[in-house]
Amino acid sequence: MTRIPILFEDGEALVIDKPAGLPIERPRRGGPSLEDHFEELKLGFQRAPVPVHRIDTDTSGCLLLARNPKALKRFAKSFEERLVEKRYLGALAGVPAESEGTIELSLSKISSAENGWRMIAAKKGKPSVTHWRMLNEKDGHALLEFRPETGRTHQIRVHCEAGLGMPLLGDPVYGDGKGAPRTMLHAAAITIPREGKSPIAATAPLPQDFAALGFVDG
Numbered sequence: 001m002t003r004i005p006i007l008f009e010d011g012e013a014l015v016i017d018k019p020a021g022l023p024i025e026r027p028r029r030g031g032p033s034l035e036d037h038f039e040e041l042k043l044g045f046q047r048a049p050v051p052v053h054r055i056d057t058d059t060s061g062c063l064l065l066a067r068n069p070k071a072l073k074r075f076a077k078s079f080e081e082r083l084v085e086k087r088y089l090g091a092l093a094g095v096p097a098e099s100e101g102t103i104e105l106s107l108s109k110i111s112s113a114e115n116g117w118r119m120i121a122a123k124k125g126k127p128s129v130t131h132w133r134m135l136n137e138k139d140g141h142a143l144l145e146f147r148p149e150t151g152r153t154h155q156i157r158v159h160c161e162a163g164l165g166m167p168l169l170g171d172p173v174y175g176d177g178k179g180a181p182r183t184m185l186h187a188a189a190i191t192i193p194r195e196g197k198s199p200i201a202a203t204a205p206l207p208q209d210f211a212a213l214g215f216v217d218g
Helices: 069-080 155-164
Strands: 006-009 013-018 060-066 085-092 100-112 116-121 126-138 141-148 185-194 197-203
Touching (some): 006 197, 013 197, 060 069, 069 185, 100 155, 116 155, 126 155
Antiparallel strands (some): 013 060, 085 185, 100 116, 100 126, 126 141, 185 197
């Protein structure tokens, strides 16, 4: 048994349920990271698995790891060609007026010495598209399902703040960081098609900190 929950496993892939707060790569200042678990995630293989994509340190849920270089190349191509289906859940610091919609914004990166870097909506940025619908609401906050078509950095977080006019609960960059102990975003499901084989499909259960806010998935 590993300390990181495994949601899917076969000869070329693992999907893990990454805990919130655990960075994928070791921070410059040091400290724990997913790299600490690569040895145990070999699961009998000689090679350690390699993350195919990125999710934020605060984000929990589905993360795809490739178990060999050929698989890594194929999976990376699937992401580039937008063949991967991703489903996220986010707790919003408010309740949107509509029950569903699509956000389309071009995003660009800015940085300053005082505030570090962040993404903003900008006409000259890279296009990004997220489909969303509201699942339930509790105490003035809403649980939303997000299905992003693109995979821009901080895409869902910016789309909440700039597209819906209200950030995710706990987001310290695009919101005030209040209402939750972390940015409330969860990678709930992922599906990766494969030629000649059944797709990789995994679902990560709703985290306890979402449930503690009174939310249920569905």
